[in-house]
Amino acid sequence: MGEKIVEIMDLTFAYPDGTVALENINLSLERGSITALIGQNGCGKTTLSKLVNGILRPTSGSIVVGGLDVSGGCPIKDLVLNIGYVFQNPDHQLFNSTVYDEIAYAPRNVGLGGEEVDSRVREAARISGVSESLFEESPMLLSRGLRQRVAIASILSLRPKLIIVDEPTTGQDRSQSLEVMEFLKGLNETAGNSILIITHEMDIVAQYASRIIVMKRGAILMSGTPAEVFSRPDLLMEGFVKPPLATRVAQALDPSGAKGAVINYEGLLSAFA
Numbered sequence: 001m002g003e004k005i006v007e008i009m010d011l012t013f014a015y016p017d018g019t020v021a022l023e024n025i026n027l028s029l030e031r032g033s034i035t036a037l038i039g040q041n042g043c044g045k046t047t048l049s050k051l052v053n054g055i056l057r058p059t060s061g062s063i064v065v066g067g068l069d070v071s072g073g074c075p076i077k078d079l080v081l082n083i084g085y086v087f088q089n090p091d092h093q094l095f096n097s098t099v100y101d102e103i104a105y106a107p108r109n110v111g112l113g114g115e116e117v118d119s120r121v122r123e124a125a126r127i128s129g130v131s132e133s134l135f136e137e138s139p140m141l142l143s144r145g146l147r148q149r150v151a152i153a154s155i156l157s158l159r160p161k162l163i164i165v166d167e168p169t170t171g172q173d174r175s176q177s178l179e180v181m182e183f184l185k186g187l188n189e190t191a192g193n194s195i196l197i198i199t200h201e202m203d204i205v206a207q208y209a210s211r212i213i214v215m216k217r218g219a220i221l222m223s224g225t226p227a228e229v230f231s232r233p234d235l236l237m238e239g240f241v242k243p244p245l246a247t248r249v250a251q252a253l254d255p256s257g258a259k260g261a262v263i264n265y266e267g268l269l270s271a272f273a
């Protein structure tokens, strides 16, 4: 087993109104992995990601990210240097008047000096595909795709070990979704960031995640590779999760599963050609 970036032990969380959103979660994520967190609405994905990010504190149990105990009230500076959270809608994240200031905001805020900030801004912009010619533009006037890249650059300028991305493809068409996911995959491969994605898009999960965690009513229903998870239609049905279309077609044609797990169209063609 590889090194862990996240280790969650006996985690339970209840909101102040008494709603128990998570109960007795035990989970670890490998460093350098792309993990997808899936499950029907209200199963606890966002709550879990906010706990990993340190925005919420566990009712009981512990969470360690990159060696940092985020459940015990560690300093905000340590949290933001270790974990980046990219919101579903980039407009909830962007508030500075220029692209440069947006990307520089977090490193300045944790007290880094001018030259260090400048080199981090340029590095984050380059990795995120944000041209320096846009530095003096207002983020609000950019296209949605570019706004999302600026939002990611503003996280990368802190060089976090773990990036949590909440529904990165919501409201985007297929080609835009693939562009975002290719970008995140490139980031994972070149910069080595561990990535945790919350999503409802099973084709995306099958194509990009190295591991899937399926949640049901505040608990982990199962976890494994896409092939392992999508070859359990019984458990998926229990969690109200619909596998990718290619998987459903394969399962209809081969209910015994003798031809092995199919998670995408290439697999479907090679299994039934």
Ligand SMILES: Nc1ncnc2c1ncn2[C@@H]1O[C@H](COP(=O)(O)OP(=O)(O)OP(=O)(O)O)[C@@H](O)[C@H]1O
Pocket (backbone or CB within 6 Å): 015, 016, 017, 019, 020, 021, 039, 040, 041, 042, 043, 044, 045, 046, 047, 048
């Ligand atoms: N601020 C809150 N106060 C009380 N209960 C909450 C609060 N936020 C979420 N919940 C409840 O906690 C549970 C988990 O919600 P959560 O938003 O984590 O689910 P989710 O899987 O992210 O859902 P979705 O896919 O719809 O975003 C649900 O029962 C929800 O109603």
